[in-house]
Amino acid sequence: MLQLILEQTLNGLQFGLMLxxxxxxxTLVFGIMDxxxxxxxxxxxxxxxxxxxxxxxADSFWIGLGVGVAGAAVLxxxxxxxxxxxxxxxxxxxxxxxxFALILIANEAVRAIxxxxxxxxxxxxxLAGPVEIGGFFYPAYRLLIIAVGMAVALLLYLLVARxxxxxxxxxxxxxxxxxxxxxxxxxxxxxxxxxxxAALCALAGGLLGPLLAVQVGMGESVLIxxxxxxxxxxIGSIRGALVGSLIVGTVDTLGRALLPSLLRALLPAxxxxxxxxxxxxxxIYLLMAAILFFKPQGLxxxxx
Amino acid sequence: xxxxxxxxxxxPLSLALLLAALALPTALSALDQAFYIGFATRxxxxxxxxxxxxxxxxFGGMVSLGHAAFLGAGAYVAAICQQAGIxxxxxxxxxxxxxxxxxxxxxxxxxxxxxxxxxxxxxxxxAQMAYYLFVSARSWGxxxxxxxxxxxxxxxxxxxxxxxxxxxxxLALVAAMALFGRxxxxxxxxxLQAIRENETRMEALGYPVFRFRxxxxxxxxxxxxxxxxxxxxxxxxxxxxxxQWTQSGTLLVMVIIGGVGYLYGGVVGAxxxxxxxxxxxxxxxxxHIVLGLLLLAVVLFAPRGVAALFGPARSDEHG
Numbered sequence: 001m002l003q004l005i006l007e008q009t010l011n012g013l014q015f016g017l018m019l020x021x022x023x024x025x026x027t028l029v030f031g032i033m034d035x036x037x038x039x040x041x042x043x044x045x046x047x048x049x050x051x052x053x054x055x056x057x058a059d060s061f062w063i064g065l066g067v068g069v070a071g072a073a074v075l076x077x078x079x080x081x082x083x084x085x086x087x088x089x090x091x092x093x094x095x096x097x098x099x100f101a102l103i104l105i106a107n108e109a110v111r112a113i114x115x116x117x118x119x120x121x122x123x124x125x126x127l128a129g130p131v132e133i134g135g136f137f138y139p140a141y142r143l144l145i146i147a148v149g150m151a152v153a154l155l156l157y158l159l160v161a162r163x164x165x166x167x168x169x170x171x172x173x174x175x176x177x178x179x180x181x182x183x184x185x186x187x188x189x190x191x192x193x194x195x196x197x198a199a200l201c202a203l204a205g206g207l208l209g210p211l212l213a214v215q216v217g218m219g220e221s222v223l224i225x226x227x228x229x230x231x232x233x234x235i236g237s238i239r240g241a242l243v244g245s246l247i248v249g250t251v252d253t254l255g256r257a258l259l260p261s262l263l264r265a266l267l268p269a270x271x272x273x274x275x276x277x278x279x280x281x282x283x284i285y286l287l288m289a290a291i292l293f294f295k296p297q298g299l300x301x302x303x304x
Numbered sequence: 305x306x307x308x309x310x311x312x313x314x315x316p317l318s319l320a321l322l323l324a325a326l327a328l329p330t331a332l333s334a335l336d337q338a339f340y341i342g343f344a345t346r347x348x349x350x351x352x353x354x355x356x357x358x359x360x361x362x363f364g365g366m367v368s369l370g371h372a373a374f375l376g377a378g379a380y381v382a383a384i385c386q387q388a389g390i391x392x393x394x395x396x397x398x399x400x401x402x403x404x405x406x407x408x409x410x411x412x413x414x415x416x417x418x419x420x421x422x423x424x425x426x427x428x429x430x431a432q433m434a435y436y437l438f439v440s441a442r443s444w445g446x447x448x449x450x451x452x453x454x455x456x457x458x459x460x461x462x463x464x465x466x467x468x469x470x471x472x473x474x475l476a477l478v479a480a481m482a483l484f485g486r487x488x489x490x491x492x493x494x495x496l497q498a499i500r501e502n503e504t505r506m507e508a509l510g511y512p513v514f515r516f517r518x519x520x521x522x523x524x525x526x527x528x529x530x531x532x533x534x535x536x537x538x539x540x541x542x543x544x545x546x547x548q549w550t551q552s553g554t555l556l557v558m559v560i561i562g563g564v565g566y567l568y569g570g571v572v573g574a575x576x577x578x579x580x581x582x583x584x585x586x587x588x589x590x591x592h593i594v595l596g597l598l599l600l601a602v603v604l605f606a607p608r609g610v611a612a613l614f615g616p617a618r619s620d621e622h623g
Contacts, residue, residue, distance in 0.1 A: 030421070036421065036424075038553070083600070086604065087603075090603075090607070092367060092420075092421065092424070093367065093556075093560055093564060094560075094603050094607055096367075096369075096553070096556060096560075097556075097557055097560045097561075097599060097602070097603050098599070098600055098603040098604075100553050100556075100557055100599070101595075101596040101597070101598075101599035101600045101603070102596065102600075103596075104592045104593070104595055104596035104599070105592070105593050105596035105597065107592065108590050108591075108592035108593045108596070109590075109593060111590070112590050112593075220549075220550065224428065224432060224549060227425055227428070228425070228429065231421075231422060231425045231426075235421060274440065274441065274442055274443070277440045278436060278437050278439075278440035278441065281436035281439070281440065282432070282433040282436050282437065285429040285430070285432050285433045285436075286433070288425075288426070288429050289414060289426060289429055289430070292417075292418055292422060292426050293414060293417065296417060296418045296419070296422060297422070298422075
C-alpha cells in the first residue's frame with residue numbers, strides 16, 4: 001500500500017510538472033496580455049505531432065524533440081504576428097471565438113496531414129527500462145520527465161523573477177503604457193513570451209508523447225486542466241502556476257488511484273464502483289470550485 | 305453596449321419568417337426533400353439553446369462556458385423519464401426544465417460570486433463535473449449515453465413523425481422568443497442590462513444585483529433544459545457528449561456570430577452555423593478548416609456579429 005502511494009505520488013509529481021509547462025505559458029499570455037487562448041492545447045497537440053514526426057524522420061528521440069520544439073516555436077511566432085497581435089486589445093468573447101476557430105483548424109489540419117489514427121512515439125531506448133529507487137522500481141523515462149520539469153521550473157523562476165527580461169515582462173503586465181514610455185518594446189516582448197509559451201507546449205507534448213497517445217483532440221482535455229491550474233494558482237502568477245500544477249497533478253493522480261479502494265471500504269460495493277470513478281474525475285473541479293469560493297482570485301493573485 | 309431596442313422592421317420580419325417556417329415541412333415534402341425536416345428541427349432546437357445562452361451572455365453580461373450542462377441535463381431527464389415509464393412530454397419537458405433550472409440555481413449561486421475570467425472558468429468546471437458524472441453513471445448508459453425508445457407524446461399526440469416534432473420545436477422557440485422579447489423590454493430586462501453596463505452603480509442604487517443575475521441565469525438554464533429534452537427526442541439519445549465543453553463553446557460561438565445582446569442573435573447564429581456545417585460537409589471532408597477560417601473572418605471583420613450588420617438595433621446607434 002505504501003509503495004502504491006509512493007509510486008502514485010511520483011506519477012502525480014510528473015503529471016503536475018508537465019501541466020506546469022503548459023500552465024506557465026498560458027498564465028503569462030493570459031495574465032500579461034489579458035488574452036484567453038483556448039488554442040494553447042492545440043499548440044501542445046501540434047507540438048507532440050511535430051516531435052513524433054521528426055523522431056520518425058531522424059530516428060532519434062532527442063533530435064526529434066529539438067526539431068519539434070523549434071517547429072512549434074516558429075508556428076507560435078507566425079500565429080502571434082498574424083493573429084494574436086490583433087486579439088490582445090479585443091474583448092474576451094472575440095478571443096474565445098477566434099481561438100475556438102483555431103482549435104477547429106488545428107484538429108482538422110492534423111487529421112488531414114497525419115490521418116485519424118494515433119501516432120506512436122517511443123521513448124529513447126536507454127530510458128525504456130525501470131530503475132530501482134529506495135526498494136521499488138520506477139520507469140526511468142518518468143524520472144527524466146520529472147527532472148526536465150524541475151529544471152524548466154527553476155529556469156522559468158530565474159528568468160521571470162531574477163532576469164532583466166523577466167523584469168520587463170512583469171513591468172509590461174503591471175502597466176503597459178509606462179513600460180513602453182521607458183523605452184521597452186512591449187510588442188516584441190509579448191511576441192517573445194508567446195513564442196516561449198508555444199515552445200514549452202511542444203516540450204510537454206513531446207515528453208508526454210511516449211506515455212500518452214499522440215492523437216487528435218489530445219489538446220482539449222489537457223487545456224481544461226491547464227485552465228484549472230492557473231485559476232487555482234491565480235492568473236498571471238508563475239509561482240501560482242507551479243503550486244497549482246503540483247496540486248492538480250497529485251490530487252488527480254492520487255484520487256484516481258486511491259479513491260475507488262477507499263470508497264469500497266466505506267460504502268457497499270455497488271455504490272462504490274459507480275461513485276469511485278465519478279468522484280475521482282470531478283475531484284479537481286470540486287477543489288477549484290472550493291478554492292474560488294473562498295479565494296475568488298486564486299491562491300497567489302498576481303495583481304493585488 | 306447600450307439598451308437593446310428592437311428595430312422597427314423586426315416584428316414584421318419575424319412574423320414573415322414564422323409563416324415561412326410554418327409552411328416549411330409541407331414545402332420540403334412537396335419538393336421531395338423531407339430529409340431536411342429533421343435538420344430544420346435541429347436548427348430550431350439549437351436556436352432555442354443559443355437564445356437561452358444569449359439571455360445570460362448578451363443581456364446579463366455573464367460569459368458562461370458551461371451552458372451545455374443544462375442542455376445535457378434536460379436531455380437526460382427526458383430519457384430517464386421515459387425509462388421510468390413517463391412518455392408524456394407535458395410532464396417530462398417541464399420536469400427537464402425544473403431539473404436544469406435547479407442545477408443552474410446551484411451553479412449560479414456559487415459562480416456569480418466570481419467575476420470575469422474566473423466566472424468563465426468556474427461555469428466550465430461545473431459543466432465538466434456534470435460531464436464526468438454522466439460518463440461514469442453506468443445505470444444511465446455511461447459513455448454510450450441513454451437511448452430513448454421512440455419519441456414521446458405531446459398532450460396525447462405522438463411526436464413520432466418529423467413534422468410533429470418540428471412543430472413542437474417551433475412552438476417552443478416562438479414561446480421562448482416571445483418571453484425573452486417581453487422580458488428584455490420589461491423592468492427585469494432593463495435592470496439586467498443596466499447591471500451589465502455598470503454593476504457598481506446599480507448596486508449603489510439599491511438593486512439586488514446578485515438576485516437579478518441569478519434569476520436570468522436560472523431562466524437561461526431552464527430554457528436550455530427544454531432544448532435538451534427536445535434534442536433527445538430528435539436524436540433518440542441522451543449522450544454525455546452533449547455536456548462536453550466543446551458543446552458549450554459551440555453555443556457560445558453561435559451567439560457571438562449571431563450578435564451578442566441582440567434578441568435574435570442566438571437564432572441567427574444557430575441558423576448560420578448549422579447551415580454552414582451542412583453545406584461545407586457536402587464539399588470537403590475537412591470542412592472544419594473552412595469553418596474555422598470563416599469564424600476567424602467574423603472575429604476580424606464583423607466583431608459585433610451578423611445581426612449587428614443589419615441596421616441599427618440599439619439606441620446608441622440612433623445618436
